[in-house]
Amino acid sequence: MNSISQPKLLPFLITTWILLVAIHLINLLFAMQLNYYGVIPRESSGLYGIIFHPFLHGGWSHLINNLISFSLFSALVWQFKPNRIWLLLVLGTLLPGLLVWIFARTSIHVGLSGVVYFLWAYVVFYGFVRRSIKSVVISIIVIFLYGGMAWGVLPIKEGMSFESHLFGMICGAVMGYIYAKQDIKNSGSLRQKIEKEITSL
Known part of the structure; x- marks a missing residue:
């Protein structure tokens, strides 16, 4: 599955860069007024930000730094299960966004960094819990370079x-x-099924 899905990574990343850069250019044209669609904790108008906040940034350096990190961690997630990236991006947007809305300081919270930290922690924990050689090596590299x-x-x-980071x-x-435990269970079940079929021959 990985070998089939892997070529889709580059178009995914290119599309992400184009989309977020385009949104930032539009935001600049509107004097950064789009940032009012970020997460505003405990305000009903700030609920929109739970969905929109990853698409909005405070400046070019904020955007570029987030896109570079996002691209790296997306590529690493792709090494585990490429088709899971969409669900992880939804979860990485909505779950931290909701918690920011409930618990964060009163301010406007924007940026892709919450998703970046979500993917970073996912890669690290998935790798060590999954405990395959590949996943552990990836986790160690991530901790060494991005600890x-x-x-x-x-x-x-x-x-x-x-x-957002927290x-x-x-x-x-x-x-x-959760996903590492699920994948361990599924791979174990498959292994047991194969072993059972072999022993029955």
């Missing part, structure tokens, strides 16, 4: 939505654990 991202869940930088990381870790 510093953990500082982003702390309120150490003014104007940064650390809540809730994205928590949700990604939970989903990585």
